Amino acid sequence: MNDIAVIWDWIGFIVRWLHVVTAIAWIGSSFYFIALDLGLRRDGPLPEGAAGEEWQVHGGGFYHIQKYLVAPAALPEHLTWFKWESYWTWLSGAALLAIIYYAGADLYLIDRNVLDISVPVAILISMASIGLGWVLYDLLCKSPLGRNDTTLMLVLYAILVAMSWGYTQLFTGRAAFLHLGAFTATIMTANVFLIIIPNQKIVVADLKAGRKPDPKLGAQAKQRSLHNNYLTLPVVFLMLSNHYPLAFGTEFNWVIASLIFIVGVLIRHYFNTAHAGKGHPHWTWGAAAVLFVIIMWLSTVPAVLTGERQVSAAEERFIASAHFPAVRDTVMGRCAMCHAAEPAYDGVPVAPSNVKLDTDAEIAAHAREIYLQAGRSHAMPPGNVSGMSEQERRLLVTWFEEAR
Template sequence: MDDFALMWEWLSFAVRWLHVVTAIAWIGSSFYFIALDLGLVQRPGLPKGAYGEEWQVHGGGFYHIQKYLVAPERLPEHLTWFKWEAYTTWMTGFAMLAVVYYAGADLYLVDRNVLDVSSNVAILISLGSLGLGWILYDQLCKSPLGKSTTGLMLILYVILVVMAWGYTQLFTGRAAFIHLGAFTATIMSANVFLIIIPNQKIVVADLKAGRTPAAHLGAQAKQRSLHNNYLTLPVIFLMLSNHYPLAFATEFNWVIASLVFLIGVLIRHYFNTVHARKGNPHWTWGAAAVLFVIIMWLSSVPQVLTGERKISSAEERFIASVHFPAVRDTVMGRCSMCHASETAYDGIHIAPKNVKFDSDNDIAAHAREIYLQAGRSHAMPPGNVSGITEEERRLLVTWFEESR
């Protein structure tokens, strides 16, 4: 039994789980405070320096919340800092990137029909793009362009569109979407780590020292927080996209990703407007629906074929195995009705996760997935609809473990 493959699969599961949990914590607190900030009301009798207040009810009790744009004259000894949610979301997301896409670069990251580079070069490109993305974004925010909220948002959107296209010229479609999400999430997390929290710490230190805090620190932090607010929903889409090849594995995948950012902005605009008590812009939902229909249409456009993928030495070993002819027969008989360029199973119009077994090379490229999904577990075929036998499952296990 290949214990390492099983342990690595469980590690991937654990990292994904932790990433989802921390992301829920960050997104939940972020959405809550954005709604709270927009819903603040200025009433007579507020304490000195208070910008507004909000009364809320939850869990059988009432909450009376007041916001100070700078800070009150006296601070309590204990302050609750909302930062670790953002930090751990990024760290677990990067861990998932390393476990899935860096460790499995030959399968998940590199597409040699797109860019013929080694796994190490692809990983360096990945790391460099994330770091350079933050530097470019940060310098734009600090430049004179940063004084125009609308102008800056438009420029940032253009950058995201360029990156959406650029990643599809570097990696597999699946990896391109994940990297666009990581690119955006890196900017969001760095906003918290390098701007929002440091600015708040300076304000607290000034107050404790008896100095008047600079108001621009709060304005800068608020601008970055606003960006994070509008970027959140597209990042969630990109996180989930690896389960939907209609999004990442079609010819216009980068256009789809670009439109998703617009949908996210429209939805957040609706909630921000409602929370600020400035109206009820239902039109945003209609516009979002139209964009989603366009995305559905784009996903149906036939994909341009780019030729046969080059195979690795490991894949050659799987094909050379004495067990491979029987494995090929099993896969073609039990799996290819769904996992093929032209599917034959009712209701399946595109191969799940874009995994196709059209050739020997395709089967060898997905040997690990076949081993885990149909050999070591009974996940595939779903409900054993194709009637794979236990003997055939043992064959898949033997083939994989003896060929590694």
């Protein structure tokens, strides 16, 4: 286990696992409290200061929940704060960004046909854009524009559309979608870390000291929480998109990303309305379905811009290797029946994950994946349907380790 690529791949897997688990925890608690808040009963006798209550049943037990807009007469000493789910989701996501996109910038972050930049410059642009996104968002929320929720949301959506297009002019399609998700998720976590939790702590401190809390603190936190609510589903889509080239790898990928934000808002509007007891606006599902059909169509529109991708210095080493002719024969015989512009394998209409291995440059560009999935492991070919031998797998390992 002294191979760096194998160790690094496992580290990426572990961090991805952590990211998914913490994201589930954050989204789950967020959706639960939104549904709880919207479903509170405000009729009938309530304790002094209570704004609503709800009875729930789960796991064989009954729960009686009461909400206080300010605080009960006697504030409890022990409060449960829901914040670490958000923090660890962001921290694990940032680590994953560094492990995959920064450490593998030449492969995953930079597309020299889009913008020919160095790795340090690409990483700097990445970090700066994500950080500046929060600064711009926060300034808008605190400006006079922030007093009108509808206008503010429209301006914020315009910014997201601009970022959707902008990221596709800087990075690979996969990285563009990932960065748009990170841009949005950073705003969401910063809302929790810099606004929602601090405001709530000030309110708690004021109550304990016998002071009347500033109502603006609660209103500000509620506005940011509302934004987080509507941004959640688009972020989940963007984070999953790296597995679906038809989303990120097409000419109109930025339009697809822009429409996904509308789809997410429509779906959340349905559930928010239903949880509030204001009916079931089924039209939202119809509108979301129409938009998704448009997205599917956009993913199949033939690309207008074409051109052969430039070969990097690292890829040139793989092609120049003495083992490459034998590797090419192995890949063509064992992999290219599926991983091709026009797959020959029955039931495979398009190359899986959009990985094509028709040319020397394409084989070299995917050297690391070939090494990990067909050399170091038996993940490919699936079920070894093409009969790759152990000798051929050893050849792939030798080729990659000597040429990298």
